[in-house]
Every structure is written in structure tokens, then in C-alpha cells.
Amino acid sequence: MCPLAVTFFLSRGHSSVAFFALLAICLGLIVYFYINNARALPRWYFAILLAMRVLIVVVLLLFIFEPALIFKRLFTRAPRLLVLVDTSASMSHADPGTGPRIELAKTNLRHSGFLGKLEEQFDISLFRFGATAKPISYGDLRTLQADEEATNLPGACKASLDSARHRGGQVAGIILLTDGIDNSGKRPIEEIAGLGVPVHPIAFGSRLEEDKDFKNVAITNVEHDDFVPKDNTTEIKVLVDAQGYGTRPVRVILRDKQKDKELASQELVLDTQKGAQRVVLKFTPAEIGRIDGEIEIPKLEDENRVGDNRKPITINVTGPRIKVLYIEGVLRAEGKWLMRALQTDPNVDLLYLVKSQEGHFLQRGTVKGISLSNIPTNLETWKRFDVIVLGDVHSSLFTRNQMLDLKEAILDGRGLLLLGGVGALGPGKYAGTPLEDVSPVWFGPANIGQENGEFSWELTDDGEVNPIFTNITQFFPRRGGVAEVPIQKLAGCTRVGAAKPVASVLAVHPAAKGPDGKPLTVVAVANIGNGRSMLVTADTTHRWYLPNSALGREQPFIKLWGQAIRWLASEEVKRDDKPGLTAYTDKGEYEPGEPVRLLAIVRDLQGQATSDASVYVSIIGPSRERTKHDVPKVGGRLGQYELKLTPQTFGPHEAIFEARLGDQPLGKPQSVQFTIGKPDLEMAELSLNEKLLKEIADRTGGTYCSWLNLKDLAAALAADQERRTEPVKFPLHNTPLFFAFFIAMAAVEWYMRKRIQLA
Numbered sequence: 001m002c003p004l005a006v007t008f009f010l011s012r013g014h015s016s017v018a019f020f021a022l023l024a025i026c027l028g029l030i031v032y033f034y035i036n037n038a039r040a041l042p043r044w045y046f047a048i049l050l051a052m053r054v055l056i057v058v059v060l061l062l063f064i065f066e067p068a069l070i071f072k073r074l075f076t077r078a079p080r081l082l083v084l085v086d087t088s089a090s091m092s093h094a095d096p097g098t099g100p101r102i103e104l105a106k107t108n109l110r111h112s113g114f115l116g117k118l119e120e121q122f123d124i125s126l127f128r129f130g131a132t133a134k135p136i137s138y139g140d141l142r143t144l145q146a147d148e149e150a151t152n153l154p155g156a157c158k159a160s161l162d163s164a165r166h167r168g169g170q171v172a173g174i175i176l177l178t179d180g181i182d183n184s185g186k187r188p189i190e191e192i193a194g195l196g197v198p199v200h201p202i203a204f205g206s207r208l209e210e211d212k213d214f215k216n217v218a219i220t221n222v223e224h225d226d227f228v229p230k231d232n233t234t235e236i237k238v239l240v241d242a243q244g245y246g247t248r249p250v251r252v253i254l255r256d257k258q259k260d261k262e263l264a265s266q267e268l269v270l271d272t273q274k275g276a277q278r279v280v281l282k283f284t285p286a287e288i289g290r291i292d293g294e295i296e297i298p299k300l301e302d303e304n305r306v307g308d309n310r311k312p313i314t315i316n317v318t319g320p321r322i323k324v325l326y327i328e329g330v331l332r333a334e335g336k337w338l339m340r341a342l343q344t345d346p347n348v349d350l351l352y353l354v355k356s357q358e359g360h361f362l363q364r365g366t367v368k369g370i371s372l373s374n375i376p377t378n379l380e381t382w383k384r385f386d387v388i389v390l391g392d393v394h395s396s397l398f399t400r401n402q403m404l405d406l407k408e409a410i411l412d413g414r415g416l417l418l419l420g421g422v423g424a425l426g427p428g429k430y431a432g433t434p435l436e437d438v439s440p441v442w443f444g445p446a447n448i449g450q451e452n453g454e455f456s457w458e459l460t461d462d463g464e465v466n467p468i469f470t471n472i473t474q475f476f477p478r479r480g481g482v483a484e485v486p487i488q489k490l491a492g493c494t495r496v497g498a499a500k501p502v503a504s505v506l507a508v509h510p511a512a513k514g515p516d517g518k519p520l521t522v523v524a525v526a527n528i529g530n531g532r533s534m535l536v537t538a539d540t541t542h543r544w545y546l547p548n549s550a551l552g553r554e555q556p557f558i559k560l561w562g563q564a565i566r567w568l569a570s571e572e573v574k575r576d577d578k579p580g581l582t583a584y585t586d587k588g589e590y591e592p593g594e595p596v597r598l599l600a601i602v603r604d605l606q607g608q609a610t611s612d613a614s615v616y617v618s619i620i621g622p623s624r625e626r627t628k629h630d631v632p633k634v635g636g637r638l639g640q641y642e643l644k645l646t647p648q649t650f651g652p653h654e655a656i657f658e659a660r661l662g663d664q665p666l667g668k669p670q671s672v673q674f675t676i677g678k679p680d681l682e683m684a685e686l687s688l689n690e691k692l693l694k695e696i697a698d699r700t701g702g703t704y705c706s707w708l709n710l711k712d713l714a715a716a717l718a719a720d721q722e723r724r725t726e727p728v729k730f731p732l733h734n735t736p737l738f739f740a741f742f743i744a745m746a747a748v749e750w751y752m753r754k755r756i757q758l759a
Helices: 016-035 043-065 101-111 114-119 138-143 153-167 188-193 333-343 379-383 400-411 461-465 546-554 556-568 690-700 707-723 736-755
Strands: 004-010 067-073 080-086 123-129 133-136 171-178 199-203 216-223 227-229 234-243 249-256 261-269 277-283 289-296 310-318 322-328 348-357 360-365 387-390 415-419 450-455 490-494 503-513 519-528 531-536 580-585 596-603 614-620 626-631 640-645 651-661 670-676 728-731
Touching: 016 043, 043 736, 080 101, 080 114, 080 153, 101 114, 101 138, 101 171, 101 707, 114 123, 114 707, 123 138, 123 153, 133 153, 153 171, 153 188, 171 690, 171 707, 188 690, 199 690, 199 707, 216 289, 216 310, 234 249, 249 277, 261 277, 322 333, 322 556, 333 348, 333 360, 333 556, 379 400, 387 400, 400 415, 400 531, 415 556, 450 503, 461 503, 531 556, 546 556, 580 651, 580 670, 596 614, 596 651, 596 670, 614 640, 626 640
Parallel strands: 080 123, 080 171, 171 199, 227 310, 322 348, 322 387, 387 415, 415 531
Antiparallel strands: 004 067, 067 728, 123 133, 216 234, 234 277, 249 261, 249 289, 289 310, 348 360, 450 490, 503 519, 519 531, 580 596, 596 640, 614 626, 614 651, 651 670
């Protein structure tokens, strides 16, 4: 609050001495005439009459001499005006006819008289700014360089205002010398308006696109999958916009920045049409890990802007997940628990079809890009899966062509798992069909029947060494022996014919015989062409699941089917099935203000995907500041967790992920690095953002102008401040209050005198 100087003034030009002298004479006469009556009146009555007569005389004199009070604002020091000079890299751009923007700004500050005019009324504080504001002296203007990598208009305004208020005094406003290019990712208009001071933008630069000789090729957008399985081809869609180059060809390149290696490229012939063109790059990653790359178009001759010739891209290459199609003809317990086992396997993508009514199947689970409501009807769809599982599905649900296509897919390298059931195998009338050609055994006639008694299958010599039974042989007896760790018996199986010569029988019934007089085959496998085939005639292996669940992923049900699927998919690489988590970000580089996606895939103590864990991530910024966040689970995606957040600081960041199940940690913390702000971001857009600067001025009560009118702005601000110090006159006579007061006092005094009969 600024103090005020108060002056007494007589409007008619009379001397103040004369006014106060006459006032003193009048007061003396009043006291003289009333003193004679003082003894006859009560003291309080006399005091009231005397005071009222004095007030009446004072008001009369005010009417006659017309006095006034003059108020003038006194500043203990001039209000502070903050002058911010944009030193971001875009200010180094040389506009036609004016040269580099930063040099133009420096010249106007040092030689135009702009600062001198402002200093007549303000205390000037100078700042340079890019990502934030830093105080400078007048002498520093000579050596200023436009070398900041980003521009944060709201952050710079706030930082300079905080600095000024910390020093004390009134802040009259902020002057911004800038091209208006803001890449903070924030809402600059709303945030600057919320500071509560007028902001006066002074514009430097021009609209490059309005130049008839403007030339540019820009990558406007890149679309791609964040996660790509190893050895799978992914498509990267790139939008390119060009101006001034006619129909010339350019190369669009995907490059690994860390290895400086070209990964894919595609030629694009530019056109003259308005709007972006689309080009598709195809890339097949050969190594698991994260690729921090960029899409780029090499600089063309005479190109006015090169910062938008590239965009960052991050691809997380994962181990190839096994795509499984599981078809069931009826709802049954075996299908329910097998589906659950495959869904919780972190290395399997499952699409489960179960028949709900004639000719229609319900789909559960997801495999990206595939949606089915019936059994596949062409070879291409069968080939999109690595393993096909046929449960209790009657042959009448297939056409012969569908069976031929499935057979071709198996011969081409896919895996086939055939399960027992009342409507499967022989009882399902598969004998003589193309599927019998790719089975390890002959199915037998439709009346071959079922074995209904409880039993425990016995491993053969081949079974003991086959990878399908790795680490679970202790649960099953050998021929004529007993199991080391006995488990629940199975409730029968489907009878089949003899094993084919190409088959390996892994397990047999302990008592039942097959048509060839040999022990009845229960589990058999075979290599079929380039593919693999497996038969399991039992349909109650789910009996092992709940009683042995304490063993987690090491229990026989999970282990058997997981290893069977991997064998059928010809998967030779051991996958990660240990407790813990795998952490990712969707990118390696983010623009300021762009949300960062933090992702984790979590496995429980048994190595199964779980959504019951608590997942946390600690973000460590460039200054080693640390913040901790909960990472929520993703609905409908077992074991997947995701958090989106927007760090407010530029530079390298580290995300440290942790997962716990109750009080138990799941594996070791995982660290992922990412960066906010790219070195070329500042030069991606060089045109003056006149619209933004005008809106900032309008919302804050400031004034927008071009650098050409810089002196006019200084004069207007100085004149406005001078008007704020002009005196304010307050008349003491020309108000209804004084007149009403005079009448009231006169009437009351007359009444009191009349009451005691004074003359």
C-alpha cells in the first residue's frame, strides 16, 4: 500500500491564514457570549450548546471559502516492471530483411531508448528466458545468445514474478520480447492469466508459411505399436507434409539412434496437394529389448525449417508370445481350467472359442487383430496362430475344406493339440478325415467308446525324457511302478486306435489295452511335416489344479500344459516365468507436456501373470528429485499395469518399478530411463505465434505490439504510470452531507436555546 500526501486547499484563492484567523475570531466571540450564561446552566448542557454553535460557524465558513483536500500518491520507490528477453533457440532464426531475432531484440533494448523511457516511471528488472527465467544486467545484453533448448512462457513469467516479489515492492507488469513459440506443453494463456499482472508481449519474427519462397518437408505424425514381438513384422505409419518442392522423391528412414543404424526405409514421391501424405515402413526386429530410434527425412536443399524432419520413436521388442486358438464344442470343466492356465501364462496370447448355439461360437481372450465368431474358414486365419487346441468338438462342426486348411497349417509349421471328450477323436467321427492324417494315432471308429474308471497314467521311457514332462515326472508312475509324489487320479479317457509309426507314446493307461493289444495310448506326440502334433485322451486333468495350487507354477497342471504349448510351438528359447516384473515406457523421448506411459507386466511368486500385486514407481528427475506413485492395473489385461503422468522438468529421468504381493516383494526393482524434451524441439516450429501473444495480452489486461511499435508501448506505459501519481481533489463544501449537517445542527441548537429561554 503506497502512502498518501494530504494538502488543505481553498478553491476561491483565499489565503489559508485568513481562513483560520477568521475561524479563530468567530470561536472567540462564541465563547465570550456564552460564558455569561455558563453559571445558570448545567455544565453538560452548556458544553453541548457551545459545541453545536462552533460546528455551525465552521460549516458556514466552509460554504463561504470552499476549501478542499488534495490527495497525492507517494511512492517510496517506483513500481517494478519486468522485461523478459526470449533466448530460446528459435530466436536465432534470421527472418528475411531483419536478421536474427535475438540481435533485433538486443538492438532495440540497447539503442532505441525503450528502456530509458520506461526508467522514467519504473524500476526495470531484466531477465533472459527459455525453459525458465534468469536475472541479467544491462551489460549482459551485449553477449546474449539464443541457445536455450525449449521455451516455457508460463514458467518463465512465474519465475520472474516470484523473483521480483521476493525482493519486495509493487510489480506493475511483465514485458515479453519473444516470437511466441511455446513448447512447454502447458496451457500458457490460462497459467499466465492466473499470475494476476498485466503482460505486454512484443512480437519478433514472421509467419514463414506466408513467404512465397518457403520450402519445407515435415513429419507431422507417426503411428506404431509400442510393443512388438521379436521376429514379427510391424508397420510404422508416417504422415509427411511438404511445401515448395513439387513432385520430387524423398526417403523416409527408420534409424536406431543408439547404434546409428538404418532399420527400414521407403521412398515417397511428394505431391503438390494440400494435406499430409502417408507412407508405411515395415520392420522386423531381430533382438529383444528397447529400440530408441527416430523417423527422419534427410534435409533437402534450401529447406527453411529442418527441426520437423525427424520424430522420435521407441519400440519395445518382447519375446514372441505364442498365439493359441483353443476351440471347445461344449462348456466343460476341463476347458474352463485349461483356458485359465493359458490366460495366466505371461508368454501366451489366447483366443478361446466355445460353441454356444448351432453355428455360433463365443470368443474369449484376445489375439491382436483377430476376431472370430466361428471356426476359421481359410488357411490364412489358421496360420495366424502358433498352436491350435481342439477340445470336445464334433467333426460335424467342420467342413472338409476347413479340415484341409487346418491340416495344411500343421504341415506348414503350426502345432495341433487334440484332447479327449465324448464328442472328440473317434467318437467325434474324425476317422478318415484330414485331421487323422496329422494325428499321432489312428482315431478308430465312432463306437470305439470311453474308458470310464479312475486311473493314473504311466510314463513310458520316451515320456520320461520328453521336454513336455520336464520337472514333473515325479508326479507320474513309470510302467509297473508308483509315483514319487502321487497326485489325483483321472476320471477315464477316450479310447483311440494304435499309435502311428512316426509317433512317440509318452504315457499309457495302466490297465486298458488298445486295438493292437498294447497299453492304451493316453499321451502321444509326432512331428508332422514342419509342424508338431500332440494327443491327450484324458479330459479331467483339471483335477490336479486346485489340490496342487500351493505349488504355483511348478504344479503338474500348469507345468504340463505350459510345456506342451511351448513344444507344439517349436519354442526352443526358455521364457521368463520367474516372480517379478518387466517394466517399459512407450517411448524413450517425450515432448514437454506429453504424457509418459509407464507400463509393467507382473508375475506372482509362482511366475504366473497376476493383477493382485501392488505396483509402485519412483520417478527421479534431472536434479535427483524423487516422487513415488501407485501404478494401477489395466482392466481386462491380466498382469498388466499402467500409469500416465506428465513430468514438469526437462531432461533425463529414471523410473524405478517395484512390485509386492502382500508383504512379499516380487523380484528385484526394475529401472527404465526416458527423456523429456528433445534437442531439436525448439527448431521444429519457427513461425511467429501472433495469435498466442495477442490472447495473452487480452486475458491479462496487457498490450500486444510488434517490435516496430516498441517505443509507442514504452511511452504509453510511462504515461499511464504518470497518471497514477496525479493529485485527487476532494471538496469539503459541495456535498449534501454538509448542508444536511448544517440544517440539523441549527435546528437542534435553536430548540435547546428555546427550551431554556435563552436569547
